[in-house]
Amino acid sequence: MNNTELEGVRDVWEHLGATDPYWAVLTEDEFHGGEARARFFDSGRAEVAGLLKVLDRDDWPEDTVAVDFGCGVGRISFALAEHFGTVVGVDVAASMLAEARANNPFPERVRFVHNDASTLPFEDDSVDLVVTVITLQHIPPSLTLRYLLEMIRVVKPGGRLLFQLPSHMPKPQPLPVTACRANLTPVNAPRVLAPGESAYVEVDVRNDGDRAWPTGQLLNLGNHWFSGGEPRQWDDGRMAVPGPLAPGRTARVGLRVNAPTEPGEHELVLDLVQESVAWWAELGNPVVRLPVSVIATSGAAPAPVADAAPEVEVEVEVEVVEEPPAGGKSMQMHGIHKDLVVGLFEQLGCRVLAAVPDDRAGSDWVSYLYAVEIGEYELRLR
Ligand SMILES: C[S@@+](CC[C@H](N)C(=O)[O-])C[C@H]1O[C@@H](n2cnc3c(N)ncnc32)[C@H](O)[C@@H]1O
Numbered sequence: 001m002n003n004t005e006l007e008g009v010r011d012v013w014e015h016l017g018a019t020d021p022y023w024a025v026l027t028e029d030e031f032h033g034g035e036a037r038a039r040f041f042d043s044g045r046a047e048v049a050g051l052l053k054v055l056d057r058d059d060w061p062e063d064t065v066a067v068d069f070g071c072g073v074g075r076i077s078f079a080l081a082e083h084f085g086t087v088v089g090v091d092v093a094a095s096m097l098a099e100a101r102a103n104n105p106f107p108e109r110v111r112f113v114h115n116d117a118s119t120l121p122f123e124d125d126s127v128d129l130v131v132t133v134i135t136l137q138h139i140p141p142s143l144t145l146r147y148l149l150e151m152i153r154v155v156k157p158g159g160r161l162l163f164q165l166p167s168h169m170p171k172p173q174p175l176p177v178t179a180c181r182a183n184l185t186p187v188n189a190p191r192v193l194a195p196g197e198s199a200y201v202e203v204d205v206r207n208d209g210d211r212a213w214p215t216g217q218l219l220n221l222g223n224h225w226f227s228g229g230e231p232r233q234w235d236d237g238r239m240a241v242p243g244p245l246a247p248g249r250t251a252r253v254g255l256r257v258n259a260p261t262e263p264g265e266h267e268l269v270l271d272l273v274q275e276s277v278a279w280w281a282e283l284g285n286p287v288v289r290l291p292v293s294v295i296a297t298s299g300a301a302p303a304p305v306a307d308a309a310p311e312v313e314v315e316v317e318v319e320v321v322e323e324p325p326a327g328g329k330s331m332q333m334h335g336i337h338k339d340l341v342v343g344l345f346e347q348l349g350c351r352v353l354a355a356v357p358d359d360r361a362g363s364d365w366v367s368y369l370y371a372v373e374i375g376e377y378e379l380r381l382r
Contacts, residue, residue, distance in 0.1 A: 003118055005140045010092045010116050012331060013138075017072075017095030019198055024096075024331075025072040025134070027239075029254060032200070044075035045082070051131060052083065054354055054371050055162050060084060064128045067154070069120075069147070069163075070135025071112065074100035080131060081106045088122075090115050118146045122154040130155055133164040133369075137361050141336045145344070152348055155374045160353075164360050166335030166367040172218045174277045179209035182280065184221075184270050184288045187252065192293045193259035201257055203270060203288075205241055206250040215243040215363040218275035221253045225260045226267040226289070232260050240362060241272065256331075263296045275364075333361065338368055349375035 016024035022031040022040055030036040064084045068077040071089030073096055081087045089112040091097050097112045104110055115121050130151045136144045144165065151161050187202040203221055213219055219241045225233040237257040245251055260266055270288040272280040281287045342352050354371040361367035 003143070005143055006092070006116065006118055009139055009143070009332075013091075013093035014095050015198060016331070017093040017097075017099065020200070021073050021096055021099050025075060027254075041075060041078060044079040047133065048076060048079035048083065048131075051133070051162055051369070054356055054369055055129075055160060056353070056371070057160065060128070065126070066129040066131060067120075067122070067127050069130055069132035069151070070138075071100060072096045072135075074103060074110070074112070076131060076133060077110055077112070078103075078105060081110045084129070085109060087111075088113055088127075090120065092116050118143055118150075120147065120150040120154050124153055125156045127154045128156060128159045129162065130160075131162045134360050136163060136165045137333055137335065137365075137367070138331060139334060140332070141334055144334070144336060148341075148344065149348075152345075152350060152374060157374055157376045159374045161350075161370070161372040161374065163372075164358050164367065164369045165341060166333065166361040166365040167338040167341075168335050169218065169275075169365055170216065172216075172274060172276055175209075175213070175217065175219075175274055176211075177283050179211050179213065180272070180274070180278075180280045180283045181208040181210075181285055182206060182272050183208050184272070186270065186288060186290060189268065189290050190292060192295055194297050195259060195261045195263055195294055197259045199257055199259065201237075201255045201268070201270070201290075203253050203255060204250050205245075205253050205272070207245045207247050209247055211247065213241065213243050213245045217243070218277075218364050219243065220273050220275060221255050222271060222273045222279070223255060223257050224269045224271070226269055227260070227262075227264055232262070232266060238273075240364065243363070259292065259294050263294050266292050266294055268292050333365070335361070335365060335367070338366075341368075341370065345372050351375065 020032060022034050031040055062085050065086045066080050066084040068080055068087060068089045071077045071091050074089055077087050077089035087110045089100055094114050097114055100112050113121055155161060183206040185204040187204055189201045190199040193199055205221060207213055220238045221241055222238050223236050224231055237255045239253050239255045241253055242251050257268060268290040338355060345352050351373040353373055356369045358367045358369040
């Protein structure tokens with residue numbers, strides 16, 4: 001691999017796969033630590049049933065080969081195997097695939113392939129169907145375009161692509177300052193972390209503003225790291241605050257944070273942000289500062305699982321932060337405008353059969369589920 005963007009994507013997902021793979025796939029509390037496994041895989045069945053309706057084709061031969069791109073722990077792959085002869089799950093994270101292989105109910109017909117290249121590990125015209133959901137949205141657009149071209153290459157003429165991809169974010173309307181008032185109460189938080197370790201912080205977010213916080217306005221809980229009163233890492237984790245949230249109401253938000261790589265005494269600083277508008281500290285809303293000791297572990301032992309880190313009764317100190325430096329990393333969201341996606345396939349002799357509005361990317365995005373029939377066009381990008 002010689003692609004720093006792809007390395008970044010791989011590192012994030014390797015880490016998530018090694019620490020909390022089921023939650024990383026479906027970020028709902030009940031899936032932390034591999035809990036509610038039956039419901040998790042049932043959701044894959046329901047999702048595939050819906051996907052096949054969009055595909056609207058039922059003359060698939062018994063030896064159909066379906067590829068699940070970004071298969072994670074196999075939620076969609078196993079459900080596809082209930083409809084198609086052979087399924088190949090492809091993923092950039094070996095940690096995700098280890099979990100998928102360990103639970104494979106169809107070892108004869110479902111296999112998992114690790115791929116950390118920007119090409120796909122299949123021969124030309126060797127696949128009947130590629131399915132991918134909640135994956136391309138986490139991949140930078142230049143790489144997604146490359147993968148879409150690869151999908152055209154590997155799918156047989158007459159075969160299908162079924163993929164979900166966000167298009168764009170409608171521009172947020174800045175909330176009035178009087179609405180940007182919140183009380184943040186951490187419910188649990190780690191007190192000790194290893195350098196770079198990821199951890200999960202639950203925070204009760206109460207609307208102390210003068211009106212409801214609407215949906216689709218890119219309102220997130222986020223965090224920074226400070227040490228010695230100075231910002232050490234600005235802009236780390238992000239999680240949407242579910243809306244609408246009326247004044248006086250509280251929503252519990254789970255935020256994944258990544259400890260600084262330098263050992264020492266740090267502060268985890270929690271704040272709300274309306275993306276592309278402002279951090280609420282800049283608008284005078286108090287942040288919450290939590291002390292966290294980052295301690296290097298000796299030897300090559302793996303970092304402890306985030307949720308196993310000691311929890312504390314949090315002493316909340318309230319302050320206002322003013323400095324806004326740059327940086328940060330977490331699970332990213334990306335999109336490619338629908339006009340470009342449709343134009344690309346049409347230019348390459350493929351037929352866009354459907355582009356159905358889709359809510360998998362959350363309320364902040366306009367997103368679509370596309371069904372495409374692969375044409376005879378000879379595309380051989382190498
Ligand atoms: C949110 S999970 C979705 C998993 C699965 N599609 C599902 O719906 O259950 C996203 C998956 O995409 C994988 N992924 C991210 N970038 C990838 C890439 N460039 N190539 C292959 N897989 C990738 C991640 O490792 C992760 O397992």
